Amino acid sequence: MLRLSGITKRFGALTANDAIDLDLRRGEILALLGENGAGKTTLMSILFGHYVADEGRIEVFGDPLPAGSPKAAIAAGLGMVHQHFTLAENLSVLDNVTIGTEPLWKPGRDRAGARRRIAELGQRFGLAVDPDARVGALSVGERQKVEILKALYRDARILILDEPTAVLTPQESERLFVTLRAMVADGLSIIFISHKLPEVMAVSDRVAVLRAGRMIDQRPAAGLDRATLAELMVGRKVSRPRHTAANPGAPALVFDRVSATGAGGKPKLHEVSLTVHAGEIVGIAGVSGNGQSLLADLAAGMARVEAGRLTILDHETRRPDPAAMVRLGVGRIPEDRHAEGLVGDMNVWENVIAERRNRPEFSRWGFLRRATARAHAAELVRDFEVRCPSVDATVRQLSGGNMQKLILGRALALHPGLILANQPTRGLDIGAVAYVHQRLLEARDGGAAILLISEDLDEILALSDRVAVIHAGHLTPARPRAEVTVSGLGLLMAGAGDPDAGDPHPTTPEAAHAS
């Protein structure tokens, strides 16, 4: 159905794709794997016409595909779900799906017909969404559906999904895979990029591995194991950090029946209670949008307590603020490294000292001590293996993995008593994930209390000493790692165990709030 031959793409001195050959067959799911920066997105962008390859050709259903035209790609039956959603939040689902499907000079739109077709596609592939909903009001999972609907609406026969599950919950991912299988059964073909090896092995028929812009291997998925795949991608053995028993100490973070309301009044926390002790990692699992961001914001000093008591490193606070958190020695890893973690337009060294700019090491009389700041940043960059041209490089130039290492380094540099790690490895490749996990475990063993919030159950299970589940603003008691299972967590995340959800095995509120 699709044949790429000899695709080469250079960005300046860097060769992002190096003479890549790839075939896609009808009705198959091909997983495209590779480390961060291996060139996966670049390859798919060339396929879809966002970039023009320097060399090589593309054939779709036997016909050559004109380069550099998304329009031509769509016409040829290609559909792409981008790594970062391309949706207009202020417009409706209908608008987002139908954009570009009618000639621009047509006087009037066929909105009724579009609604019908969206409903029909939704039925057939399990992608039902309200066509008149504003996209900004949808959950991440629903937005993903809209993205896929967009492709299907255009009769895509080949669908490209760039890290579609990076932001999905296990349940949502599972539903996505059901949809994908339905599509394959319908005769579509799918290219699917992911860093999550278990799901790759579960859904794909074939895997193709890129490393540093080169196609390293293509082979059937059947019979592959995780270690082999990891080795193929990275080019060496990846050892996963070993989780050893914790040695909990004094309480470092105590939520005592804390209630709070998030921005826009939407996510609410209801009398959440939780204690994280020094030397342990408590994982919070939950489907995005159930209040974990607000929970994280409270611990990071970005939101305010409405009722209850929040005690952080022995200080009770109602209106935590980020500066106070930094002073108390809380290391914070935010959910969104681009929007919250770093200032993309500023230098590496400036970002390193951003939180601690007022400390005497870094400023005196209101003037920055640039030399010490630079030296400190250089040391941190070395210690945390951040790959960057220099500490004077702007952060925007760093890859996602390196940005994350920088944030990690900044959070850990001061040996904080409490670490808030919110989605610490989202979008990272397995090498980088292993590195971050290793560092977090070391910090725990050094006596830090760690609150880990993640939508990735594998990550929760790999790191946590105790696990709690958040759903609709309610938090279950944290249970020891050994007592929880993936399926049990999944049920809790879906709302079982929630007093408001008509739980068949009700736990008393008292029990639910005991930590």
Add this chain to the structure above:
Amino acid sequence: MRLERRAETPPLLSVAVPVLALLAAFIIGTLLIMISGASVPAAYAAMAEGAFGSRFALTETLTRAAPLMLTGLAAAVAFRARLWNIGAEGQLYGGALAAVWIGTAPLGIPDTLLLPAVILAGAVAGGLLLLGPAVLKTRFGVDEVVTTLLLNFIVLLFVSMMIEGPMKDPMAMGWPQSETLPMAAELPRLIPRTRLHAGLIMALVAAGLIYVMMTRTVLGFEMRAVGASPRAARFAGMGVGRVMLLVALISGGLAGLAGVSEVAGRTGYLTLDMSPGYGTGGVVVAMLAQLHPLGVVLGALMVASIFVGADAMSRAVGVPTYIADVLVAVSLLCMLTAMLFARYRLRRG
């Protein structure tokens, strides 16, 4: 075809860029001069002469550049923090009004302190004028482009009300102008028998201070961070609202100083037609300088010399005087375009 960011700008290019831009502006200017039937070589000779050709021309260019430097700094500081202050014109008049008020009201300020008091008053008034839009922005999310634009009209009407009312100079034969500042409140002349006054020194010092503030101080650091990413700045523990208000005070204050410079350095009293658009001129200058405080000095000199030169040229060769503004605008647009190509290259695909 698309634009691709260059990894770095070749040194040759950074020299060639302004030259090429001015060349392009030169060609367009030549066309205009030819259309109006004047001799092109004579026109350009007159233009150079008018901007730099004599001590008089040079001091005139510098005199015009001084307020542009201050409003340029005002725009540069605000824009760095993504506070889109389009209201420098109003702040300039507000500053001038406050300066005149302090300078002429019977407050019993000793002569030695009068000039500092006048300068301070102008800066504070300008700053306060931008504080309102900044508070509306941070508190209510009201777009500051719009509020600062509208405030220009309000301030001008207010100034008009004051100089036709309580602050009207009784000695002005009914003409609406403020009282004249006493000698002690005037900025000294730098060169006798020219208009060049200490406002230029004020502007240069301000540029230096702003440069140091932006690059060397914690406050400047916070301003840049808030401008580049308010969310990340807040996460790092910066009071975004507080920083915005400080930016507003500084930016508005600089524009207010431009008003002080004009009223205490050039005119001595306030009239409604004092500024020939120094407010928007400042935005132009700031962007030419790519928001760099020291670049603002150069940008202001460039704009001032083109205007003063072209204005003299229009008289010398009999071209409609509006050509001066045309040439400033054309040079600005050419310069912006050229600067873009210093950072980007055209590439296929």
Add this chain to the structure above:
Amino acid sequence: MEFIDLLISAGLWATVLRIATPLIFGTLGELICERAGVLNLGIEGIMTMGAMVGWMAVFQGADLWTGLAVAAAAGLLVGLLHGLLTVPLGLSQHVTGLGITMLATSLSYFAYRLLLPETTTPPSITPFAPLGDGWWQAVPWLGEVIGQQTAPTLLALALVALVAWVLYRTPAGLAVRMVGENPAAADAQGISVTGVRLAAVMAGSALMAVGGAFLTLSAFNAFFFNMMGGRGWICIALVVFASWRPGKALLGALLFAFFDAVQTRLQQMTGGALPYQLFLMLPYLLSILALVVMSRRAAYPQALMVPFRKGER
């Protein structure tokens, strides 16, 4: 009492419509540009150019509608320049806009003086005449209001509906909104972001120019330097006030014009007891107040002022 009479008088509302007309054109034009993600601070200059060019065409013998068309064409051209600089090149929209205002204004003056070097009284043309009598006269109050208007005012009102329909009910309008919200999304669906934005800026600028021409071809009969008097800047405020919706833009323009019309009458009625500047301030002060009330819910086009360069992030 006298004030109540004033508020319901047909004369006042006829005035309101007349004052509002250039604002309606300008605001719709700016709205289209901003919906596509481009702030157009060139509006004041583009309106000046429309006023000059449209008038000059009629002065040289063209008929009035041709004059409006010539103004629109000039607007298209200046819009093309603004569009080229801000869309494919992605220059800062603030400074480009101010530069365009400076350029269009000074170029208009320059050209006017070149074409009419020796004029000591402004030459004039015969402008659009009020509609006067017609079947509408039968409607008591409204008839009087309409009778005082000129045809371009009706055009402005019709354009409000047309722009709303195009924006919300046609694929082209959807494309405009999409490039203003998320250009990458439009690009990924094969829509030329550059093309749509350029077209929107050009169309919007044409409307602004027609708004300017209204002043010289209908509201008055001659061109004056500085004649725009900040009307363009008001339009910028009105677009925000209108939350980028054509219907509300009409409402905003009428409201502003209402304040202006009442201001004139209050000034005359209060007999000089208060400084006249206070009355002149009224429309601006109330606009800011209205913005504060409205702004909480204002949903900006997400990509407003964000240049789109393919393949950059």
Add this chain to the structure above:
Amino acid sequence: ADKIKVASVYTVPIEQQWVSRIHIALDAAAKRGDIDYEWSESVSNADYERVMREYAEKGVDMVVGEAFAVEQAARRVARDYPETAFLMGSSFKPQAPNFSVFDNYIQEPAYLTGMIAGGMTKSNVIGVVGGFPIPEVNRLMNAFMAGALEVNPDVKFMVSFIGSWFDPPKAKEAAFAMIERKADVLYAERFGVSDAAKERGVLAIGNVIDTQAQYPDTVVASALWHMEPTIDAAIAAVKAKSFKAEDYGHYSNMKPGGASLAPYGTFEDKIPAELKAKVEAKKAAILDGSFTVEVNDAEPKPTM
């Protein structure tokens, strides 16, 4: 004598009524061959001093302009160039040795037009629309109002300032508002007022320039300003090397021909003979000095 070089510096475009009168007078002198004439228009406040100096440096014999709002700067330039003659519109006194002043003292014909307005109004309501209440405007309005009251003590005035020199649409709307409130004669200080009057079929009184040709059925009478006597006197003085600091203001009076009541033209037959006689008598009284029109620069207040 030889031609002399004269340069004028205007703060507004030459279309502006006020400036156009100076420009016309200088242009006429140039056409006669008396002077070489150069001019700059729309010179901003910030540039005014520079432009004056540029001309002085260039060696022109006389600089003509308006010193309003740049009074001190203009006088400073005059001090620096004592060889050059300066003839400036100004409300202040001349400054020795070379700075002479003039102003539009045309309150006399303005008074006469006021009389005509007072006699022509049927509603006894007269509207006055101005740009800004500056002395040059106020004194004409006040004289106009005094003239109207003389023939018709019942007349009431409305006064509006539009806060702009160049906004005819705005002036028009202010005039419309007055017409709605029963004004049937309008004093057209700004462009736009006569248009409103024309559209609504009421009368207008012109100011400084004669616009009856454009509004034949609207503009009843106008108070005209003629700069020729002022300019010609100054040119003669410069040529005779006798130019000194003087107040040329009186050259704008009716007697030397610096001001006049425009011909009635199309209204010759529409103005009642009795009223015309009154006006003629007053004109004679002004010319022979038995009646003086008061110069009142205070902001005129409405009387209704």
